[in-house]
Amino acid sequence: MFREMHRFEWPIIDSASDEAVIKQLHTSISLYKKEGIYDEFERAFADYHLLDYSVVFNSGTTAIWAMFGALGLRPGDEVLVPTYTFFATISPMIQWGLTPVFCDCSEDGNFDPEEIIRKKTERTKAVIVTHMWGIPCNMPKISSLCKRFNLFLLEDCSHAHGATIGDRKVGTWGDMAAWSLQGKKVVAAGQGGILATSNRSMYEHAVFLGHFNKRCFQELSPESKFALYSITGAGMNLRPSPLAIALANQQFSQFDQWLKQKRLYAQEWIETFSDVPFLTMPKFPVEYQPTWYALVMQYDATKSKFSRSEFVELLQNEYKLGEVDIPMSTCPNHLLPLFAQPHTVRPDFYDANIGNMNDNFPMARKFYDNAIKIFIPARVSDNDDFQLYIEGFREVAKMVVL
Numbered sequence: 001m002f003r004e005m006h007r008f009e010w011p012i013i014d015s016a017s018d019e020a021v022i023k024q025l026h027t028s029i030s031l032y033k034k035e036g037i038y039d040e041f042e043r044a045f046a047d048y049h050l051l052d053y054s055v056v057f058n059s060g061t062t063a064i065w066a067m068f069g070a071l072g073l074r075p076g077d078e079v080l081v082p083t084y085t086f087f088a089t090i091s092p093m094i095q096w097g098l099t100p101v102f103c104d105c106s107e108d109g110n111f112d113p114e115e116i117i118r119k120k121t122e123r124t125k126a127v128i129v130t131h132m133w134g135i136p137c138n139m140p141k142i143s144s145l146c147k148r149f150n151l152f153l154l155e156d157c158s159h160a161h162g163a164t165i166g167d168r169k170v171g172t173w174g175d176m177a178a179w180s181l182q183g184k185k186v187v188a189a190g191q192g193g194i195l196a197t198s199n200r201s202m203y204e205h206a207v208f209l210g211h212f213n214k215r216c217f218q219e220l221s222p223e224s225k226f227a228l229y230s231i232t233g234a235g236m237n238l239r240p241s242p243l244a245i246a247l248a249n250q251q252f253s254q255f256d257q258w259l260k261q262k263r264l265y266a267q268e269w270i271e272t273f274s275d276v277p278f279l280t281m282p283k284f285p286v287e288y289q290p291t292w293y294a295l296v297m298q299y300d301a302t303k304s305k306f307s308r309s310e311f312v313e314l315l316q317n318e319y320k321l322g323e324v325d326i327p328m329s330t331c332p333n334h335l336l337p338l339f340a341q342p343h344t345v346r347p348d349f350y351d352a353n354i355g356n357m358n359d360n361f362p363m364a365r366k367f368y369d370n371a372i373k374i375f376i377p378a379r380v381s382d383n384d385d386f387q388l389y390i391e392g393f394r395e396v397a398k399m400v401v402l
């Protein structure tokens, strides 16, 4: 057992990471064009996804902001959004005056495709999904419904770097996709984000929104309506630090290996605990290959002597399993003040009383209320510690089962 609260190391910073960042430090700490480490990482990332273009940002949030902007929608246009996600999937649309229409999830915590049929109106222009905790949403169904109803489709892949359905990666099913590269993510820059697409005009629009001057002169087609504004771009500077992108690039070069190992650990966890009566393991079709950003189980307190929080406290306090916890900030979003009363932030776009206070999202509520999460490590050398998690979890599960 662990003596002190245990954490797996993440991100994995080794001598190759030091070298990559120091090399960048002595090469260039500001980049102005699609050049150097930006170009190297963007190309590798787009190629990996078999997409034509990608552009770096200083966070996942700003990459998502640029995706919404690059759709060219108008204030009041509706976008179908998952209520169960991290808020930054939705929050950037408030800056564009778009109306989030919240959708419930399926049993697996992911966007329920049937909600598109139930919630779309004549004002609905787009759908955004998040592949929660790294498990792909049902993209074949979601993308076919978006085509049928002529809706743009955006993917927030911040939990799901490298996840696939068959041999098709998440991030390639819609018009554009964005990934956070924040420090806890599977590809980490510390602070950073990336947007990818095969749509040239959306790509140029996104470049215009986040970059300016040299990169706009370099990349905007002369016929683009934005070319005239190249000096200023859209007036924002959302470029990331090249040091951060050097780190992301180095992490990315190893990450397929990490994914393989994460999948083995996740499979072992699921097989070990699938017959515990008060736990439901993640379920997904065989052709889905999740990222395992985290593995999220559902806890049924009616089959246990302990409540969910008592169970997790026991694991943390007695067994020092610090990587088991209850996810809090990734939650149903529809009641958050930013979405219920967005006029406080953008009085120019929203009326004081537009609040969406409807709380009828039973699946999202249930998923959130019963979720327990465990971090899944990525290296073979983490195996001894991972086995201590399995042992500790098994002991506590035996203790509390009814």
Ligand SMILES: Cc1ncc(COP(=O)(O)O)c(C=O)c1O
Pocket: 059, 060, 061, 062, 085, 086, 088, 089, 130, 156, 158, 159, 180, 181, 182, 191, 192, 193
């Ligand atoms: C699903 C999801 N979307 C968006 C974001 C925002 O990314 P960032 O923190 O890089 O702005 C996060 C990150 O934390 C996230 O988990």
